[in-house]
Amino acid sequence: MQNKQLRKWIPFLLFTGLLVGGPSLSGSPALAADPAPQAAPQNANAFTGKITGKSNKAKTISIEVQGKNEFLKFDDKTTGLEHAIEGEAAIVQFEMRGADRVATAVKPKLATLPEGVTEMKTDELASLIAKGPEEGNYVLVDSRPAARYHEGHIPTAISLPDTVHMATGDAYLPGDARMKKTTLIFYCGGFT
Amino acid sequence: MSPKSAGLAKKMGHTDVRVFLAGVPGWKKAGKSVVASEKFVQTGNIVLVDLRSKEEYEAGHIPKAHSIPLASLAAKEDSLPSKAPIVVYANSFVEAQQGYNLMKKWGVKTGSIWPGGVKSWAANGNKLATGPTPAAITWVRQLGKGEVSVAEFKKAMEGSSTQVILDVRTKDEVKECSFKNSLAIPLDEIEKRISELPKDKEMLIHCTTGARAEMAKNALDKAGIKSRFLLAEVECSQSKCEINE
Incomplete structure (x- = not known):
C-alpha cells in the first residue's frame, strides 16, 4: 500500500522537479505554481461553463461562467447549437457585434478523467449489467442528486450523489466495493 | 459529477475505477431504458401503467396503476399526459421495455420501468390492489422549483x-x-x-x-x-x- 502510494507520486515529483530545477525549460514556471486551477481560464472570445438555458425565440443562450450568468445572442450561422443543452458543460465561442456578444460556435466540453481512471463505453456497461453486479463483479454508482436517481437510473445502479460521496468517502458503498475488490463504475447526467 | 467521484475513489485506494461518461443521456440515446426506484413508484407524482392483460391486472396490480395491455398501448397515445413521468411494468423486462420504447417515440421525457413487476412489488412487502382500472388517467403537474402558479x-x-x-x-x-x-x-x-x-x-x-x-x-x-x-x-x-x- 505504502509502495503503491509512493509510486503514484513519483511521476509527479519528477515532473515538478524538472520544472523547478530546469530554468531552461520552455514551459512557463508560473504554471508549476498552480498545477490545478479551480476553474478553466476564460478565453477573451469564449465562455466555458454550464449552459443554463437556450431560447430559440429570443435567439439567446445563457451560460454560467464562474458563478455568473452570461447571455449571448446566436444566429443562423452559429454552429453546434445542438450542444447548447441546459445543464451540460460547453464551450461557446463568440464575437462582439456592437454591444452584443454573438455566439459563433458551441462545442461540448468533454470531461477530463482523473489519472488512473478510464472511460467505460455503453456496450461494455451493457454486457456487465446483463451479468449482474455479482457475476460481473462491479458496483455501478449514480452520482446525480437522489431525486434524479429515483425517477430513472441505469439498471443495477446504487445512488450515491457526488456531494454525499465527497462528504462520506466510502461509507455508503456496499461491502465488497468498500473492500476495494470490485470494479467501481461512476456515471452522472452526461458529459459534465 | 462522476469524474470527481471517481477521483476520490482512486485517492481512497480503489484500483479499478471507471467512468461511464455518456451518462444517462447516452444510455437512453443508445436505445436502453432506465428503471424507477421503489420509492418513486410509491410516492412520486407519476402515471403508472400496467402492460399486462386486463385479467391479470384485475387479479392484482400495483395501487394507482392504470391498465393498458401492451397490444393496445399504441392506440392510447392521446390519453397519456405527455409531460407526466410515466412508469411501466409488465410480466417481463422485455415486455416493459417494448412499452417504454413506444412511449419514447411519442416524446415522453421521463419514462422509466419498474423492473420487477407485481412479483417484486409484493416480495418487497407492498400491497397489491384488485378490481377494474380507473375510468380516466388524471395527472396534475406539481409546480417546480421557482415556479408561480x-x-x-x-x-x-x-x-x-x-x-x-x-x-x-x-x-x-x-x-x-x-x-x-x-x-x-x-x-x-x-x-x-x-x-x-x-x-x-x-x-x-x-x-x-x-x-x-x-x-x-x-x-x-x-x-x-x-x-x-x-x-x-x-x-x-x-x-x-x-x-x-
Whole structure:
C-alpha cells in the first residue's frame, strides 16, 4: 500500500522537479505554481461553463461562467447549437457585434478523467449489467442528486450523489466495493 | 459529477475505477431504458401503467396503476399526459421495455420501468390492489422549483402591492400584446438594466413558454432579487395576452 502510494507520486515529483530545477525549460514556471486551477481560464472570445438555458425565440443562450450568468445572442450561422443543452458543460465561442456578444460556435466540453481512471463505453456497461453486479463483479454508482436517481437510473445502479460521496468517502458503498475488490463504475447526467 | 467521484475513489485506494461518461443521456440515446426506484413508484407524482392483460391486472396490480395491455398501448397515445413521468411494468423486462420504447417515440421525457413487476412489488412487502382500472388517467403537474402558479400570476395582473410582473420577451413581441401592470425588459438586457427593478417586490417573470423567464430568474437570483417564473404558454389573441397551461 505504502509502495503503491509512493509510486503514484513519483511521476509527479519528477515532473515538478524538472520544472523547478530546469530554468531552461520552455514551459512557463508560473504554471508549476498552480498545477490545478479551480476553474478553466476564460478565453477573451469564449465562455466555458454550464449552459443554463437556450431560447430559440429570443435567439439567446445563457451560460454560467464562474458563478455568473452570461447571455449571448446566436444566429443562423452559429454552429453546434445542438450542444447548447441546459445543464451540460460547453464551450461557446463568440464575437462582439456592437454591444452584443454573438455566439459563433458551441462545442461540448468533454470531461477530463482523473489519472488512473478510464472511460467505460455503453456496450461494455451493457454486457456487465446483463451479468449482474455479482457475476460481473462491479458496483455501478449514480452520482446525480437522489431525486434524479429515483425517477430513472441505469439498471443495477446504487445512488450515491457526488456531494454525499465527497462528504462520506466510502461509507455508503456496499461491502465488497468498500473492500476495494470490485470494479467501481461512476456515471452522472452526461458529459459534465 | 462522476469524474470527481471517481477521483476520490482512486485517492481512497480503489484500483479499478471507471467512468461511464455518456451518462444517462447516452444510455437512453443508445436505445436502453432506465428503471424507477421503489420509492418513486410509491410516492412520486407519476402515471403508472400496467402492460399486462386486463385479467391479470384485475387479479392484482400495483395501487394507482392504470391498465393498458401492451397490444393496445399504441392506440392510447392521446390519453397519456405527455409531460407526466410515466412508469411501466409488465410480466417481463422485455415486455416493459417494448412499452417504454413506444412511449419514447411519442416524446415522453421521463419514462422509466419498474423492473420487477407485481412479483417484486409484493416480495418487497407492498400491497397489491384488485378490481377494474380507473375510468380516466388524471395527472396534475406539481409546480417546480421557482415556479408561480397561473392562478397566482393572474391575481398579480389585477394589481398587487407586493408583486410586479416582469415581461422578458423581445420589444416586437411586447408591441403585439402585454399584460396589465407589467414591466418589460427583454431577456438579453436584464443584466444591464437590473437596477431598474424594484428591490422590495417579488418579480413574477413570464415570456411565451417559460424558457426565457427561467433564464431571467437565474439572473435575478444572482442579483439577489426575489422572483418566480411562469411555465405556461402566453399567446397574443386580438392584441390581448392569454395564458394556456
